[in-house]
Amino acid sequence: MTDRLLNNGVEHIPSALLPPTAICSMEEIIKPSPCRLLPPELLLEVFRKNAERDDSFHNRLNTARHSSQVCRLWRTNLLSSTSIWGRLLQLDDFLWTKEEWKDLVLSRVGNAPVWVHGRVSTSTWPFLVKVLDSKWENVQILDVWENPVSRFCPPGAGSFLGKPAPNLESLVLRLYNRWPLPQPFTLFNNIAPHLRAIEASPIFFHVDSPLPWLYNLRTLSFLTTHSLADILSVLKWVPHLKLLRIWRDSGSKRIVRVPHELLVPIHLPKLQSLHIINGNLSEILPFLELITPSPICSIAIHTTCLPVFRQESFDALPTRFYRALLPWISAYMKGRPPKFISLDVDSEPSLSLRIRDYPPPPPSYKPSSIEEDSLDVAVLLDSYCRSALAELTRASSRIFSSVEQLSVYVEYKRDVDILVPFYEAFTSVTELTLEAYTAIDFMDLHAERKRDASVLFPRMRTLCITVEDGSTVEDITIVSRILDFVEYRASVGLPLSCLDLSAGIRGIELSDRDRERLGTLEGLTVKFPA
Incomplete structure (x- = not known):
């Protein structure tokens, strides 16, 4: 051979x-292999794409390391591109690696722009400090959060915050422990010309005069560690702000009072999104009253508990809150009139109403995530708030006139009529979606309203009944009640054209009599489960 x-x-x-x-x-x-025919610049572009923050489960450092071992050409291209290695400082990827490998990766960064992100734990603290000490002037993105169980903080861990940040564009620090800061301390030494986004729990404090880098900020986030007074003092100096996020303590019931000298109008003409999450009414109210809303501004307001009232009259604060909230909702609806609205009444931990203009997830899954460009307002509905809520209701017919699709989920069973004022405001709705249990309550409400001959949703043509994943409806009368509702609308000259039962109602089967009744409704299309 x-x-x-x-x-x-x-x-x-x-x-x-x-x-x-x-x-x-x-x-x-x-x-030659086809990959050898690629121009070097195209090959590098592929490597750069693999280094982007696209997926939290993608170990981009491993991808780069394996790519560098494919052949001599790939290795030469990768090792000569410091900008790629500068993007790969994901702290979680260094959790169990040897010091030699960490030093090798850091040496490959050279003078390229640096992205540092990930979770800071006891084992990655020293590496983070080394990176920030040696590469701080090259850092473009710093987005790290501290492991709650970590109690290790190296001496001088926060010293970089007092140094100029000539290339820094985005800073996010979510910390449980206060970092030791140098004294005297001036944030970034007042030099951060490219900084556009910041969320940093340990560094903001009362600002009495404009800082040069504040003027250029576009995104600003405040955590629960920031006082309302400090937040208001900063907002005076950020006229180009587009996104403002404020998180408060979800369990706080304390009345928050702001110094009178800070209660002055805040000028944010370019604000496109306002998120205030987990605050009680007294914590949210100053921002709604002091900032003038614009039609380009989306809004997410979540009230989580009611403050304990002392000197205020029992309902003065709720009344002020709803009056301040109404212009924000009105401005948004005028600037971005939505076709879809979801109404969600939840009884845990307190009775609340959530209004949003994007489809909700299944009722069993209630995430805290919020769409950035949307209306998402969750307000408490305790009894003494009802009079204040009525003011919002009186304006609802104008606000919600663009809505054609309405989704309703009511978890609270004792007050089936709690949303009647809102139902009456949606005069343009053509498609109504009800969760199966909500449908039972809705049909009860419908039966009561027959007495005054009023019909909700005069333009409605489609009724969809959905079910919560895995749930079983025990009330066997639900189908009969739904058919009563459909027949009544036909009798008053407002017939439905589609009854969508395709989601199925676990535990309930349509009887022959039910199917006969459906067959007598002329022009009605019924969608059954596949």
């Missing part, structure tokens, strides 16, 4: 050993 020749990984077979039909030129036999 003749030996085969190998050269640079390409197999050479003597032509004498090839069958006649296989004889071809040497150029055809020795073909």
Whole structure:
């Protein structure tokens, strides 16, 4: 047997050993890999794409390391591109690695822009400090959060915050322990010309004069560690702000009082999104009253508990809150009139109403995530708030006139009529979606309203009944009640054109009599489960 020749990984077979039909030129036999034909700049662009923050489960450092071991060409291109390695400082990827590997990666960064992100734990603290000490002037993105169980904080961990940040664009620090800061301390030494976004729990304090880098901020987030007075003092100096996020303590019932000198109008003409999450009414109210809303501004307001009233009259604060909230909702609805609205009444931990203009997840899954460009307002509905809520209701017919699709989920069973004022405001709705249990309550409400001959949703043509994942409806009368409702609308000249039961109602089957009743409704299309 003749030996085969190998050269640079390409197999050479003597032509004498090839069958006649296989004889071809040497150029055809020795073909380079297709990836070798890629221009170097295109190959580098692929490597850069693999280094972007696209998926939290993607170990981009491993991808780069394995790519550098494919061949000499790939290795040369990767090792010569410091900008790629500068994007790969994901702290979680260094959790169990040796110091030699950490130092090697850091050496490959050179003077390229640096992205540092991930979870700071006891084992990655020293590496983070080393990166920030040696590369702080190159840091473009710093987005780290502290492991709650970590209690290790190296000396001088926060010293970088007092140094100029000439290339910093985004800073996010979510910390449980206060970092030791140098004294005296001036944040960034007042030099951060490219900074556009900041969320940092340990560094903001009362600002009495404008700081140069504040003027350029576009995104600003405040955590529960910031006082309302400090937040208001900062907002005076950020006229170009587009996104404002404020998180408060979800369990706080303390009345929060702001110094009178800070209660002045705040000018944020370019604000596009306001999120205030987990505050009680007294914590949210100053921002609603002092900032003037614009039609380009989306809003997410979540009240989580009611403050303990002392000197205020029992309902003065709720009344002020709803009056301040109404212009924000009105401005949003005028600027971005939605076709879809979801109404969600929840009884845990307190009775609340959530209004949003994007489809909700299944009722069993109640995430804290919020769409950035949306209306998402969750307000408490305790009894003494009802009079204040009535003011919002009186304006609802104008506010919600654009809505054509309405989704309703009511968990609270004792007050089936709690949303009647809102139902009456949705005069343009053509499609109504009800969760199966809500449908039972809705049909009860409908039966009561027959007495005054009023019909909700005069333009409605489609009724959809959905079910919570895995739930079983025990009330076997639900189908009969739904059919009563459909027949009544037909009798008053407002017939439905579609009854959508395709989601199925676990534990309930349509009887022959039910199907006969459906068949008598002229022009009605019924969608059954597949």
